[in-house]
Amino acid sequence: MFGKKRVAVIGAGMTLFRRTLKETGKELAWEASKMALDQAGLELKDIDSVVMGTAPDAFDGVHMKGEYLADGSGAYRKPYSRVFVGGGTGVFAVDAGWWHIASGQFDTCLVVGEEKMSSCYPHPAYAFTTIFDPIYARPLGVTLIWIFALEMHRYMHVHGIKKEDIALVSVKNKRNALDHPCAQLGANITVEDVLNSEMLCYPVQRLDISPTSDGAAALVLASEDVAKKVTDNPVWIDGVGWCIDSTFWTNRDLYYPRYVQCAAQMAYKMAGIKNPPKEIDVAEVYDPFDYKELHHMEGLMLARKGQAPRLTAEGVTQRDGDLPINPSGGLLGVGNPIAAAGIMKCCEIFWQLRGEAGKRQVKGDPRTGLAQAWGDLMQYGSVVIMRS
């Protein structure tokens, strides 16, 4: 065991994920937090500490989102911090919640992720242009979709991967999302639908991308002492990992996310995992684009470099396959309210390991699950490993 105390997940909650929700970010955070507390059988007074994750302030247009969302996150007069590592925020917030308890400082921690991308109107894409270096990048008009297209194309080129191999991920995840009651974009689509969808930024097409979304999700973490008092089936956090690469994203080979590997190795070492594809039973891998699921499976060493498309084509990553990936439907299907999406992935692993995932339940009584997110300027990996 790492840290002074073993840490369990004892409750999870989330709102619907939609393009635009009527609720404010604060109200969404409260809904998800309240549900997680209710599921854990706790009240706010039982919570010792709060970690909130939310991504760029520019979406909400309120430049102190930690403060803005504090009341909705259950932080009233409690030790509270907001963490932020771009798209990696949701899973990293759980990493941060882990050390709150593992350090011995607290017995409980409420971890909340919120995103309201609809506030940046009519489209949050322009807010993303403010994430780039103002001196050597922004004057060229660089956008987020351009840099992902460059990464996707490099990945395809190095391994000789075809678009149709990648499109299978979108088909799988949107289909999985049909069984998720909070999903924004569950659908039965075909590889042809993806290949015929609008060309946005070659090789990225409309159906390769997750939507922009509003939503919130939350988890309740507890020390072993508390967890054993309130539940018979805690899910343990046995591994955490996080890592950042250089911000000079044009100075490294984008075909492989080495920082994800670094984060995974940290988490595997903690969890005593030697052979990830054999020992991980189910994984929620960050999939804002379809190629990212493949790219991240390789970074997580769940597939050899360049081999994730083959595993996908063979059905290994389907819900009834040997290594189910994104049984929730992922960001492509459930939606992508950024920080909330990362926590949604941790919720899914929690529900899968408790056998509560209903129609989405993977076969074979999964015991070990992994959730991962990716963020900042294509440079950040965050990983959580849970066991039932």
Place this chain on the structure above:
Amino acid sequence: MSEKIKHFPGEQLKNIDVKEGRVPAVRHRPDVKYLWSTGIAMSRFLEGLKKGKIVGSTCKKCDRIMVPPRAFCEQCFKPVDGYVNIKDTGTINTYSASYVAGDASRIKEPILVAIIDLDGASEGMGIFHLLGEIDDWKKIKFGMKVKAVWKPPEERTGAITDIRYFRPLQEG
């Protein structure tokens, strides 16, 4: 979701109702402006561009010639050993053709973008820039040699846009 949970909160608003003002909403457009000082290393880079040169910086310990230049090596965390001019030619590391502008609006003529590994810098030291003088982007190839097309000296301002774009070294 857990199968134990029967109701998930959230009230969806329809795009059309938002657009046509049928839901309560408050609007605001901030007017925020910035002036960035360009720092020790990037000031050298921008001054170089004004003279038609691409400036990199060197780290002897890590045996790297780095571009964009930096004042310190992020790997060994020492100050760089100096600044050098590198070539304005390079090879295409990866590329894309974008039909989407920064505000997500659609454009007919695609913007061609690439990471270009510059000659004379350490292997894999690329910069992000635009491609031009290409009639059909499907003719772009990985590993294609390209060269910077500069603005005339009197139009240069000491900005990354002093290079208009990179063009193929051989036609085709």
